[in-house]
Amino acid sequence: MSDDLYDDYILDHYESPYHRGHLEQPTIAHEDDNPLCGDRVHLELLVDEHDRIKEAWFDGHGCAISQASASILMKDIEGKTLDELRDFQAKQMLDLLKVRLTAARQKCGLLSFKVLKTMVYTLDERKGAMSPTQGGRG
Amino acid sequence: MSNAGLDSAYDVAAVRQDFPILDKPLPGGMPLVYLDNGATVQKPRSVIEKLVECYENYNANVHRGIHSLGDQVTTELEAAREKVRALLGADEVEEILFTSGTTMSINLVANAWGRKFLRAGDELLLNEMEHHANLVPWQQIAHERGAKLRFIPLTADGRLDLTALDDVLTDRTKLVAVTAMSNVLGTINPIGEIAARAHARGALVLVDAAQSVPHGLVNVNDPRVDFFAFSGHKVYGPTGIGVLYGRRKILEAMDPFLCGGNMIRRVRKESSDFAELPSKFEAGTIPIAQAIGLGAAIDYVQGLGFEAIAAHEHQLTARAFDQLQQIPGLQIVGPGLAHRGSIVSFTVEGVHPHDMAELLDRKGVAVRAGHHCTMPLHEWLGVTATTRASFALYNTHAEIDALCEAIQYARQVFRRK
């Protein structure tokens, strides 16, 4: 854990983000913002038939923390299953960033995490709707 | 910090001694460079001591106790009201209403005047540089009354475009609500011309003076306006106190906003008669000590003189303007020096305002980052956020230099050449 918010890891992701852009046909897309700061993150996922994240892309604007954390998250979740993402905790997200965030900046660091979680739940809902007897989230 | 070789009408180093917080080091041991004065200013000892004096010597409710403390506190409160009247050049002390701040002052007018006098099809004239406090209350009441909001366009450099005023100021315009000084662009608006043209159309004029009062733009009769709102905490007074000036005739025609104690003359079971001005609009226990503290703040700024304060702040703004423009990738928003007060907001290529503010803080420099309660203005600017440095009577030229050095540091952290 670095105490310097602006260490190379964050700045590298901010300047040369992983998968900033859009998918042709995402399985799901969602976005959110921090109204107070104006940080905005838009995520798109391509999920294969085994519920595995094939590709993850993001777009948005805002401070280095909000944008770098989205980039770091995209890189981390590719190859993971929806089951794994359902268990993914905020604490793990903050650990991924490798820097200690003040309470005020955690909102920035967790914005993309929040969007991801919403997408996972939405996918669960969709499934639940398709096979109601199964009862939704596994 | 000294004012090295630069003339000021007062001794800034001595003035800084009046503000206890200014020489207290930050938790990290660094000196404080406080450039967030647009949000709130620091308080001189005389204001802090006035609050203590009030609570230690004559704390009681006002206009109520038939006892010595009640008398004393009422005398002090009314003396503060008279100081506000004199400051604003108002005709009558009853036209000075104590509120909790600019926000409440404007909400009072929107509700108490708007609900009674706005009709479907009436128009309110605003503009995109207004603080949310001078926008959202109007949206709400316009929606309720079926009135329409119109907007004076802005010029490319962030001033009100008065050449287009006649397109939006019509016989249907009932009120023009305008800031005397933008809290982001720093723009000082020509209230005199706007008020004259609005009055010629039969519209009332409300001035949001939250930012202008600390710099001496304070008069309600020159130019003549109808409502005038400001906050104590931005003019070296306590938080929790604000002022609404309103012309007597209009205030008398309005119904009360908040209802309860103090604002009544006679209460029956089914209906009530209301008190005379100003009590009619001061329901409940008002912020008494804070109002008295505001009186002390007015004494303080008048002791230095608004002309001297404005001259000093102008020097600081000119220096900031000059030095900031030399920083690569830095873009100041808003008009040139001739049209602005002591606020400079900017963006720096490659460094988001929140990152900028965080990095400036590491150097002890306190600024504000974000949309500064002006989302429509930032939409107009085409950015989601800016960094704002705002200067007060106690800031020094060395602090402007510290700001610029800290910005350069932030650029280095973000690996900008």
Ligand SMILES: Cc1ncc(COP(=O)(O)O)c(C=O)c1O
């Ligand atoms: C132009 C302007 N209007 C209104 C306000 C609101 O003032 P307050 O929060 O004291 O009510 C502010 C303060 O930020 C301001 O700058």
